[in-house]
Amino acid sequence: MAVTIRDVAKRLRLSITTVSRALDGYDDVSKKTRERVIRTARALGYVPSRAARQLRRQRADAIGYVIPGQAPYFTDPFSSEFIAGLGDAATSHNLDLLISTASPDSDAEHHIYARWTQSRPVDGIVLSRLRLKDWRAKYLAQNDFPFVAHGHARLRLDFPYIEMDSRAGFVQLVQHLVARGHRRIAYIGAPAKFTLQAERFAGYQEGLADANLAFDHTLVGESDLTRTGGYQAAQRLLDLNARPTAIICVNDLTAIGAMRAARERGLLVGRDLAIAGYDGTEDSEHTDPPLTTLKQPIYDTAQRLVEMLLQRIAGNSIAEPHVILQPELIVRESTAFDIAS
């Protein structure tokens, strides 16, 4: 058994009350006693039992995050950078981070949220990859369970979130391609239920409209946000009679898959075909050629979300509950050259 507060108290011939208060920094403990307590506690290697503290204080000092995605394609750089941000923020606040995995709208997903809200191993939850009608947001709000989100939903619900103005980003991206002479610009998106798809697709369409380019539904493909999904969707687009000269992808992974499809057809990306992504992950710097992308600050956003969540848990109002950030267009070689139209 690990050393408990009792052991510390016994050693010092003090009551556990005094030890507890000394360690928690109450000011009704004499300076001398406090020092003795702290020294002894450290010497004995005393760390309060998480479970006991949780039970007594009725909070877990932990937050939870469920990784979206489907085995075996979990290798999403977005998630891992996001988790890193959550993990570091959690550590710096002396919180635990609980992680689970579940694919969107699966039984497993319902299970885990039910368990976390009932059994309370976490005080709050971070949501990502929101859906337009996100049942998780509804459910958590109904149960009055603290949560914050990366992105928002189309629900009559007010909750704290940070979202990217990816719509504006995609408009900008289309402009960039149009300026390079592109007229047949394709789009590979994600399933319609995701907010990110709704917004990025809207940006794509708005960008076309701004440039007086007709929307052509045959130039729209769908992926599942993975490399392989992008690869498959791009194959179809590139085999069209009237092939697009540019493909905008819903994220970097999709773009990486699309680049592969282009190569297999002997197309030189950047010259014969422009390809762009979204996220600005490290991958995008090292593709061949380097990938034009819209960069979002994943790591920092995750950290900031934890701060917001802590405010929510503490019951404080959040200074800026709805944060909207602009993605940064990073132009690289994959869209660097003018297309003769």
Add this chain to the structure above:
Amino acid sequence: MAVTIRDVAKRLRLSITTVSRALDGYDDVSKKTRERVIRTARALGYVPSRAARQLRRQRADAIGYVIPGQAPYFTDPFSSEFIAGLGDAATSHNLDLLISTASPDSDAEHHIYARWTQSRPVDGIVLSRLRLKDWRAKYLAQNDFPFVAHGHARLRLDFPYIEMDSRAGFVQLVQHLVARGHRRIAYIGAPAKFTLQAERFAGYQEGLADANLAFDHTLVGESDLTRTGGYQAAQRLLDLNARPTAIICVNDLTAIGAMRAARERGLLVGRDLAIAGYDGTEDSEHTDPPLTTLKQPIYDTAQRLVEMLLQRIAGNSIAEPHVILQPELIVRESTAFDIAS
């Protein structure tokens, strides 16, 4: 406040003892009572409090994993696939998975392991990316804290692990390159303290010796297992007067960085320069050209490690405590062609 066992008992006019035993499946409860209890518990939405249960049973029903690496370069596909495996296995055993982040041998790393062993929010720990003299293994063994590892250490310590025979894999890889006509084969590794480096580097050297090729230390570079690290190390190698015709990289990320360095020098990977990696992550399928690699079953290994850890926690002996797996050589275009020597 959530519904407690008391509420269930009160509703049924039973003692909390009976309710507890009924729900935990003890056989000294009448069938009828058990059914009533289960029905009512479900109706009320009762889920046992994690904290109370932990305190009473003296176990957390949770396992922990610390992601190795340094912000902001956490985007390591190995880690994210590993976490997915741990997460799924944990979920299927009704365990929580606690995640933290710390760079190797940092203060933060010492901190988190101390906290986890003392404060006991987890019953056991999974270690990865072992170091030759891994203080974590020593520390956990000393404190008699259950753990399993991906890879092993050079310590007089017996603990359960799963490791890849990456040494044999690299020997095989060198053979493959030699058969393609390569004589100047370079190696980009990781810091020497990592077991994976010791083994892969040994395999590289052994492969050279088997082929009667002299070892040339100028052909050895070091990276930090990231794309950027691989990129930088490859730059130096490719600027040598006597340039290597092949580069073996300690992992896929390093190889991806190396490919970029090659492209920037106008070298066609696969024809002018062979490059190979290790891990067999999804990335490797989509590089230009697709990357030859040694594939290890990251997801499955993580799941299997959880099973082993559970045995350790339960105090059972593990049927096969030291598992050694062979990586699978996947030859792709990045090493597909013969080199004229």
Add this chain to the structure above:
DNA sequence: TTGTAGGCGTTATCAA
């Protein structure tokens, strides 16, 4: 400034 005592929600021991 320090100590006593009760209870957070469970499970385990023992008695009925």
Add this chain to the structure above:
DNA sequence: TTGATAACGCCTACAA
């Protein structure tokens, strides 16, 4: 087959 009761380790109102 069921129930009363005592912990698990900690925090805190209240008493001294």
